[in-house]
Amino acid sequence: MAKAPKNAISPTRAEDYPQWYQQVVRAADLAETSDVRGCMVIKPWGYALWENMQAVLDKMFKDTGHKNAYFPLFIPKSYLEKEAEHVEGFAKECAVVTHHRLEADGEGGLKPAGELEEPLVVRPTSEMIIGASFAKWVESYRDLPLLINQWANVVRWEMRTRLFLRTAEFLWQEGHTAHATEQEALDETAQMHEVYARFAEDFMAMPVIKGAKPEHERFPGAVDTLSIEAMMQDKKALQAGTSHFLGQNFSKAMGIEYQGEDKQKHHAWTTSWGVSTRLIGGLIMTHSDDDGLILPPKLAPAHVVIMPITFKADDPDAVLAYCEKLAEDLKQVTYDGQPIRVELDNRDIRGGEKTWGWVKKGVPIRLEIGQRDMADDSVFMARRDQSPKDKAGVGRQEFLDTVSDTLADIQNTLFERAKTFRAENSRVINARDKFENYFKGDKGGFALAHWNGDVEVAKKIQDDLAVTIRCIPDDGAIDDLLGGPNEPGKCIFTGEPSEKRVVWSKAY
Amino acid sequence: MAKAPKNAISPTRAEDYPQWYQQVVRAADLAETSDVRGCMVIKPWGYALWENMQAVLDKMFKDTGHKNAYFPLFIPKSYLEKEAEHVEGFAKECAVVTHHRLEADGEGGLKPAGELEEPLVVRPTSEMIIGASFAKWVESYRDLPLLINQWANVVRWEMRTRLFLRTAEFLWQEGHTAHATEQEALDETAQMHEVYARFAEDFMAMPVIKGAKPEHERFPGAVDTLSIEAMMQDKKALQAGTSHFLGQNFSKAMGIEYQGEDKQKHHAWTTSWGVSTRLIGGLIMTHSDDDGLILPPKLAPAHVVIMPITFKADDPDAVLAYCEKLAEDLKQVTYDGQPIRVELDNRDIRGGEKTWGWVKKGVPIRLEIGQRDMADDSVFMARRDQSPKDKAGVGRQEFLDTVSDTLADIQNTLFERAKTFRAENSRVINARDKFENYFKGDKGGFALAHWNGDVEVAKKIQDDLAVTIRCIPDDGAIDDLLGGPNEPGKCIFTGEPSEKRVVWSKAY
Numbered sequence A, B: 001m002a003k004a005p006k007n008a009i010s011p012t013r014a015e016d017y018p019q020w021y022q023q024v025v026r027a028a029d030l031a032e033t034s035d036v037r038g039c040m041v042i043k044p045w046g047y048a049l050w051e052n053m054q055a056v057l058d059k060m061f062k063d064t065g066h067k068n069a070y071f072p073l074f075i076p077k078s079y080l081e082k083e084a085e086h087v088e089g090f091a092k093e094c095a096v097v098t099h100h101r102l103e104a105d106g107e108g109g110l111k112p113a114g115e116l117e118e119p120l121v122v123r124p125t126s127e128m129i130i131g132a133s134f135a136k137w138v139e140s141y142r143d144l145p146l147l148i149n150q151w152a153n154v155v156r157w158e159m160r161t162r163l164f165l166r167t168a169e170f171l172w173q174e175g176h177t178a179h180a181t182e183q184e185a186l187d188e189t190a191q192m193h194e195v196y197a198r199f200a201e202d203f204m205a206m207p208v209i210k211g212a213k214p215e216h217e218r219f220p221g222a223v224d225t226l227s228i229e230a231m232m233q234d235k236k237a238l239q240a241g242t243s244h245f246l247g248q249n250f251s252k253a254m255g256i257e258y259q260g261e262d263k264q265k266h267h268a269w270t271t272s273w274g275v276s277t278r279l280i281g282g283l284i285m286t287h288s289d290d291d292g293l294i295l296p297p298k299l300a301p302a303h304v305v306i307m308p309i310t311f312k313a314d315d316p317d318a319v320l321a322y323c324e325k326l327a328e329d330l331k332q333v334t335y336d337g338q339p340i341r342v343e344l345d346n347r348d349i350r351g352g353e354k355t356w357g358w359v360k361k362g363v364p365i366r367l368e369i370g371q372r373d374m375a376d377d378s379v380f381m382a383r384r385d386q387s388p389k390d391k392a393g394v395g396r397q398e399f400l401d402t403v404s405d406t407l408a409d410i411q412n413t414l415f416e417r418a419k420t421f422r423a424e425n426s427r428v429i430n431a432r433d434k435f436e437n438y439f440k441g442d443k444g445g446f447a448l449a450h451w452n453g454d455v456e457v458a459k460k461i462q463d464d465l466a467v468t469i470r471c472i473p474d475d476g477a478i479d480d481l482l483g484g485p486n487e488p489g490k491c492i493f494t495g496e497p498s499e500k501r502v503v504w505s506k507a508y
């Protein structure tokens, strides 16, 4: 006889992390692959999570003065050709529209017809097409700053894809701004970097390191790329959001010029910044366990699921009514400024299947309520951040009085747990041999080591060990991991001077 | 010397309606054309309007049990080929992706490379690609109904485009549902038809006629298409939303089958339904006047704009502070269940330019506040549904106490005005010669006339007069225009029996 698995997800994280990830996505019903190569279907539970992320981010963008707009899906090939590094970065992986109709091929099928004079690229990012609009919108210094955000789909023809983490089509937001001065554009780049870090930590409960990308890892065409870097449970890094200072590269390519107070023409300074559905992959890999998805309460599509246990009840309708009343009462309670989101699951399926279904979907609080609970005016509660076996009876009123605090506690527990994991898997390294040993085989986490700033040195390490510089951390960004300030030292590869330690890791 | 124009928009509606429309869109800063043929840029004011429409519709969809999801942008050519009428309807106007990268063409430019084995079509609508997912998701009758909605961009390669009304790329929502029985699918089709009518009338303040499309005007592949039809101020009809009963056509094409309680395999019954950014065109053409856009308060990005008049004030800061306090107080007032949306416009531009800017943007209530108003503890108010010259002083507290009712009154006024206009431009017609005369040249509105149901008769009228059957109205849908119930009669073209009068009009 087959032994019953101890956990809901097989394989476990320890057995096969990439397979575990795919199974968590599937078991939580978040997304699936489609027949279109590399394109995913985001299922209702996954999309509801994305909507919650969007709502929070959208408010943060609007609170910092940005307005949403929408720009064309297609980019003329000639636009892409205007910025050399940019096209170099994206030409190898873009969907190209060459025809504008299908016609009968004479064999019962269809063939492309109506060839376009100029091919169109499905946007992999929108600097060029938005830049073309900005060039029209900006005349005087009074028109600046322009602070625009777009929620959109983009396409990058990736050859190896994984749900959420790397797909040919994905959903994202892209902020695009233009400013009169270099300093304002730098400030904007830093501000959005900070917004992303706050979103990751305060809402996703995912600790991140803020820093700058080394030169060879910058966005194609950017002068500077800032990123937030998170540690997944396999100890690899995930780049979770980027904010780019574009200097005048794109304003020169697209002609974004303004007349200053000095009556002279000047090129604007621009930025761009984005996060995508990739964040969902990061959320999964930060918190989930061998029983499936664990959702941070602030972003969970449902905070509480109520499961009436009616199959043995004398009066099933009374139990159901008790549950319905509780659901209504819960909706009057607020958590994080919003009414508690409740699912009442009265489907006619086996109790075990139902309970495990919600465990795998990651709902923060599960309630099972049968006749006896009703008689005691209580609920039988489980928290997703604890073992599925840890369930306890709680008085109904006490539950209502404390549910908001319980959700806050779960949110906090997830964040602290992730921070502890990151601390346990980060190491200060002062010698090359120790560095190589740290990353040998499947091993390694974040290495905090000095580097002389030479791109060739970094590329050699990448070739040899598949380890990259995740970022040159901001002041204070890794002090907790270092146990003190990030002070100057000597590059562990060259012995040359290094201004500060940088973060090295294997990465997604 | 040039005579000053009497209105903010030139030409006026009477002078040149299509040009007036373009100028209203431009003056309100809603959208503009891009360099990509047929694709528009939706500017912040237009996008904020779309976001408000989305929020209301999304809630209506969720309240009727639908969940959002996201499906691939691309549709394999072979999918489209599976439903004969569907492909016939869309093949002539679709963007076709044939390559997945660009490479150097040897002349300093780029050329498409990496030809795809199978071309992909950018979705013109998603019945086929969503049907492919539904086929995977549905196994048993317990999996039904499936009630899904998607917010997305779609592409139809239109040759003649107009901002919002007809563009190559547009934004929309598409609902897709699958049901176990024909009746449930019919009920869903009717329910969403009703949701669209409520949205148009209660939120857009745009009266609509609900009805069914005649056979030759149905969605390609549909068994029945229901629509809502609105009258624009040039007396032409605009189809503003459609709900399709698809029978088993798409479930057979894509294999959406379920095992019933009878243990037998059955094909599901499906529906689809959508509204798009075209609604914005309908909103503009229903309410706006020769001074520009008029926004129904329920959807307006700003309900109230406050313009401090400080240039002659002894203490400009005091006037500004008075305005800021008023803005804060206004945000405590609710209208239609939400805090009042306020813009405080303290830009340093001429007063006349500023005021006319907000007139053209259609904000329901404008306040000009100078030193004297502050001294009187009052505001100087204008309503966008009245003449720009009708301004009046109102006590500050009285204004705060009544602003919500004033907005409700504006919303109602716009709806009643549009209904009156439609009634004045609809006519019961009982003879062919009168019908032809009614539509001669540029004339005509809605004609309510009997028709025997023959498609050839309808097509002949379309060829001769450019007049189409907008819909076969639902019971009661045109009783107010008829002054009584829609009773049987005789076709005015053939003399044959007709079950009820249908609605004829020129159309967008």
Ligand SMILES: [Zn+2]
Pocket (backbone or CB within 6 Å): A265, A266, A267
């Ligand atoms: Zn310059």
Ligand SMILES: [Zn+2]
Pocket (backbone or CB within 6 Å): B265, B266, B267
């Ligand atoms: Zn069948």
